[in-house]
Amino acid sequence: MEYASFLRQHIEQIVTLSDDEFELVLSYFKPKEVAKKEYLIKAGQKVTSEFLVIEGLLKTFLFDEKGKEHIIQFAMENWWISDYPAYAQQNSGEMCVQALENCIVLELSLKDKIQLCETLPKMYRFYGQKSFGGYVSLQKRVLSMMKNSSKEKYELLLNQYPQLFQRASKTMIAHYLGVSRETLSRLHKRYFLYLE
């Protein structure tokens, strides 16, 4: 199965697994196909799982009271996605997770994750490192939101994730950066004029 070797590579970037250990790990994950525009999580629904992206692109977002969309997270191949504040509480949340392309994801519930780690403690190391990496990335994002101009925010994202600019719409990138669609278009023209 294609996703099995993907998962093994993903985990072995951090911890090495024997074949038996990997079989055990694999048994906890549920593969899932999600069609473009389909929802993996809907606001108000209890969130018990997170998802590793094998193929495709998704977003976690919400609409505020004024009907404005805010994208808290994108996820493509090798990224994890959920409504994390809700998942951490195993409760219903205010955000949605939606596929922006046809996707294949691997689902892991928090309950299974805990059981897997208890059975195979080296997985604590894997999740610890992943969470710490995520924490540091978010600190950088908060810092960028606080001090950077729209142009600097745009450039930072473009340098970090050039792929995203080929796969997500300009509107979505604007909703992720927290800049207006007009500002985004202006910046986009500056960088992509000769490519389109």
Next chain:
Amino acid sequence: MEYASFLRQHIEQIVTLSDDEFELVLSYFKPKEVAKKEYLIKAGQKVTSEFLVIEGLLKTFLFDEKGKEHIIQFAMENWWISDYPAYAQQNSGEMCVQALENCIVLELSLKDKIQLCETLPKMYRFYGQKSFGGYVSLQKRVLSMMKNSSKEKYELLLNQYPQLFQRASKTMIAHYLGVSRETLSRLHKRYFLYLE
């Protein structure tokens, strides 16, 4: 020693330790006194450690090109603080960590943290859970920065950390929330008029 029992309680919120295990853990931490206004980390200096706050209040901050201060993190008792983007790279960073009160902290280098976890793997679980908690808090902060009004941001912080409003100056809370000093004063008057 006072800080020893503090550290044990702090860790045992997540993992239980035998006396021998705790002695091992303790041997990796270096206690440090930091006087009010003193710097624990200066911008441009190599960052190899993080710090657990036993007593006191600190901030991680930087000045942007216009000389405006941005506070990325406060830390009081039971919180960890560093310039995390720099610490993750074991490199020099752009942020400073400064004491806002006379503080006692416990220092742990990344090198020692890795060695401690290798020797006592249950510490991976401790750090994993801490990092995951930090990740979820930062997602909530990003969401609040994106969608909340100044008033909502203020109320959220006040509900989460009422202590902070007694211990940090209004200017600092403004620099953490990313709102102007004037807005902060206006909000502050609304909530604290009868208390001052």
